[in-house]
Amino acid sequence: MPKLWNDTIASHREAVQEAVLDAAAAVVAERGLTGVTMAEVAQRAGVGRATLYKYFPDVESILTAWHQRQVGDHLRQLTEIWTNTGRLEAVLEAYAFICHEHPPSPGPAASLHRSEHVARGREHLVDFLAGLMTDVRDDVPAKELATYCVHALGAAGAVPSKAAVRRLVAVVLSGLRGEAGR
Amino acid sequence: MPKLWNDTIASHREAVQEAVLDAAAAVVAERGLTGVTMAEVAQRAGVGRATLYKYFPDVESILTAWHQRQVGDHLRQLTEIWTNTGRLEAVLEAYAFICHEHPPSPGPAASLHRSEHVARGREHLVDFLAGLMTDVRDDVPAKELATYCVHALGAAGAVPSKAAVRRLVAVVLSGLRGEAGR
Incomplete structure (x- = not known):
């Protein structure tokens, strides 16, 4: 052909x-x-x-592909923010708002959020964030700090307001820096 | 009767x-x-x-009851540590090690970890931790700090060693306090 x-x-x-x-x-x-x-x-x-x-x-495979595409979109979005601003805060805040707008849903379909492709997506995110971990505390490996970020910012899906999301980002940043809050 | x-x-x-x-x-x-x-x-x-x-x-209902009992056991364990030590660090470290030893499993059974009773268990944990949030930053409501703790310490299920778990607890505490790392 x-x-x-x-x-x-x-x-x-x-x-x-x-x-x-x-x-x-x-x-x-x-x-x-x-x-x-x-x-x-x-x-x-x-x-x-x-x-x-x-x-x-089946529906499951559609939802998996859909979720994969979404995760890819989010990663591209964060990469763009990093390229444009060079500010870790901006990337973390954007990720927190993604979590706030897409909280994990309860029920059977939630198994999606635990499947292998999601684990891979999360790993890509951790690797991406680990690469941005300059200007942070140096007593903890970058990859561990990135893992901390991804989990901690997931709390944005459980807080009630945008103001709370911003407060969460400030708390996470204090953790990353181990310095006095600003 | x-x-x-x-x-x-x-x-x-x-x-x-x-x-x-x-x-x-x-x-x-x-x-x-x-x-x-x-x-x-x-x-x-x-x-x-x-x-x-x-x-x-069915098996699902057994696993739900089993998980419920486990969550209850963990909460009692943390309450005991708080009663005995009065130290937030000790409670957070104990919870981090619980997460380290019981990471969420992938696959279909993982839907357990998203079901309603698990959400309730997590809420109890958040409420419990919120009550311990004295001697922390005062620019963020206690409940939000507790939500942050539960999510951030969940990262302990994804870090490779006990030393990494302890580093994670230190990072989370810096976030809570918004002060220089110790």
Whole structure:
């Protein structure tokens, strides 16, 4: 098969996948993670159910791919903030607001948040943050500090207000620096 | 029915339940959360399967009860440490080691860690810790600091050594105090 044709197929597959994930995201936004069905996603994505099943065997695999895409988006977002500002505070605050806006949901679908691909996503985040750990306390390895950040900032999903999220970031930063609060 | 008889029934029921949870704990320790079956638990607990089903309809409900008992045990342990030492550091370190020794497991059984009773357990822990938040920074409400502690110390499940757990506790304490690290 000529290369061009392969490219066309690849980009068509990608377009269908994106449409499916967008449709899944819309259903999740409306009904929560447990409200997603294959029929609904197929209809919203404008593909037949048979086609959908060729791409994804079940709802779980759609949600996993969707979550993976989301984690990737967040990581790109944080990288951009770091590139633009060079400020650790700005990156941590952005991550805290991501956690605040996407708290882990209870119930069966929450198993998503523990699956292996999520663990990998979290590892990427830890590695990324570990690389930003200059100008912090030097009695703790950078990777441990990054692990601390990711867990501690997860508390943003459990605090009641944006002001509380900002206070949390200040507390986490004091921990990182081991200096007097500002 | 005379009260004594009711007491006897109640204590018998409790003894069976305890035996079932102990048996479940043993199976979990050997095979992980997903390796638990009703037949195995009944056999280890020394009760018939019919009896077991009268107490617990399925493995999920056994694991929930077992986890609930564990969370209760941990909370009692922390309360005791607080009563004996009056030192927040000691309580936080003990909780960090609990997290280090019981990291959340991946896979389907992990949905346990997100279920409602776990959320309640975590709330009890936050409330308990919030009550110990004296001698800490006063620019952040005690409950938010406690929420921060519970999440941040959860990182102890992801660090490689006991020394790393102790470093984590030091970092969390700096965050709580907003002062220079000691």
